Amino acid sequence: MLVIDGQHRLYGAYQSDIDVELPVCIFYGLDRSTEVQYFLDVNSYQIGVPKTLRLELEKFTAEEDSEEYLLRALYDELDENPASPLSGKVARTKSVTGKISHVAFQNALKPVLDKAPFKGFDLSQKKKVLINFLRAVETILQEIFDDCTGQLKPDTFLCEFSKLIGDKLPFAECSLSRL
Helix, strand or coil, X not given: CCCXXXXXXXXXXXXXXXXXXXXXXXXXXXXXXXXXXXXXXXXXXXCCCCHHHHHHHHCCCCCCCCHHHHHHHHHHHHHHCCCCCCCCCEECCCCCCCCEXXXXXXXXXXXXXXXXXXHHCCHHHHHHHHHHHHHHHHHHHHHHCCCCCCXXXXXXXXXXXXXXXXXXXXXXXXXXXXX
């Protein structure tokens, strides 16, 4: 018998002290040449799941109080809320030019989550801050560049948000009750 893919899992299960169930596909009656061709095909042309698709699917397993859950809730809000400048400008399952992926979103927002004052905000306040900030940036950029609606890149918004929070937010002194 020839193991085409999963040799490491099989060996790990063999070494384990407990019974491990492994899903398998079994091809019966193949000649040696066909077995080798399957092995070469699987191990040479394999394409992993795009990271942004993996992040989209992981939302179904994220704990409600986890950072992953928070990032996905913010991502969904910025995509689905018509008041958000990023509404309809996200790419959920693969990288698309001109749209923001889960990966870019997380890279911009992760450093911000644990910084004051953003850290002290609840989910609703975080959504509100993000949308209002992005709308302000959009308005300012449109004024500066003579109404370039539709030409502003979504990742620019998040990159600037991350930089601004990384230094200090201008509203850091405001009370949470005002949000």
